[in-house]
Amino acid sequence: MGDIAEDEASFYSNAEDYWRDVAPTVDGMLGGYGSISSIDVNGSKAFLQKFLGDGEGKTGSGCALDCGAGIGRITKRLLLPLFKTVDLVDVTQEFLDKARPYLGEEGKRVGNYFCCGLQDFKPEVGRYDVIWIQWVIGHLTDDHLVDFLRRCQKALRPNGLVVIKDNVSYEGVVPDEVDSSVCRDMDILRRLVDRAGLRIVHEEQQKDFPKEIYQVHTLALR
Numbered sequence: 001m002g003d004i005a006e007d008e009a010s011f012y013s014n015a016e017d018y019w020r021d022v023a024p025t026v027d028g029m030l031g032g033y034g035s036i037s038s039i040d041v042n043g044s045k046a047f048l049q050k051f052l053g054d055g056e057g058k059t060g061s062g063c064a065l066d067c068g069a070g071i072g073r074i075t076k077r078l079l080l081p082l083f084k085t086v087d088l089v090d091v092t093q094e095f096l097d098k099a100r101p102y103l104g105e106e107g108k109r110v111g112n113y114f115c116c117g118l119q120d121f122k123p124e125v126g127r128y129d130v131i132w133i134q135w136v137i138g139h140l141t142d143d144h145l146v147d148f149l150r151r152c153q154k155a156l157r158p159n160g161l162v163v164i165k166d167n168v169s170y171e172g173v174v175p176d177e178v179d180s181s182v183c184r185d186m187d188i189l190r191r192l193v194d195r196a197g198l199r200i201v202h203e204e205q206q207k208d209f210p211k212e213i214y215q216v217h218t219l220a221l222r
Ligand SMILES: C[S@@+](CC[C@H](N)C(=O)[O-])C[C@H]1O[C@@H](n2cnc3c(N)ncnc32)[C@H](O)[C@@H]1O
Pocket: 015, 016, 019, 029, 030, 031, 067, 068, 069, 070, 071, 073, 074, 089, 090, 091, 092, 095, 116, 117, 118, 119, 134, 135, 136, 139, 140
């Protein structure tokens, strides 16, 4: 009795402890792979631009949410250039504090800095055109990820999109004891997305990343 709850509590608290000790820099956000940030952001921009625009069925450019935003690496280079307002949510207060100076002048268009774990976060219903979730789903349990994705779907505006961009394993669930996360394979991830009642409308693998890191896939969901 209590073991699962205890394991879950330490899964989250160990991750919080890990991130509290990480430098609030682009390199810190990317586990020492700061050099791939431009390739990452350019790939994301090309992905997102397939959906944005003025025509029928296009995703609006009013408001985006950056989930597990850290210091706002993605907010700065991808979301603030494309959306009028951006909200950030992250569990590590020190990163959000760093986001203000890091984002600079354009950061005035940030609507909210939410310090909260995604497992507890309730995005405002109907607020967002795009909810961007990158390199953070491995910190959520299956059930919490499914529930969070359900809340994200409700938080979308008409024609809005939830985007997951993350590492995927070749097979199964690969735990990382260092940062207290897991890496899932595509089949598992697809099943969780399905359980959340979301549909994959587009999927790409990020090209030109170093060979030694996990494959990174981007999924557009609604
Ligand atoms: C690998 S970094 C990625 C940061 C950012 N998405 C990027 O790509 O630059 C992971 C981020 O997730 C945050 N994080 C870890 N567990 C979280 C949780 N349960 N809820 C919200 N954020 C979490 C960490 O504080 C950290 O900022």
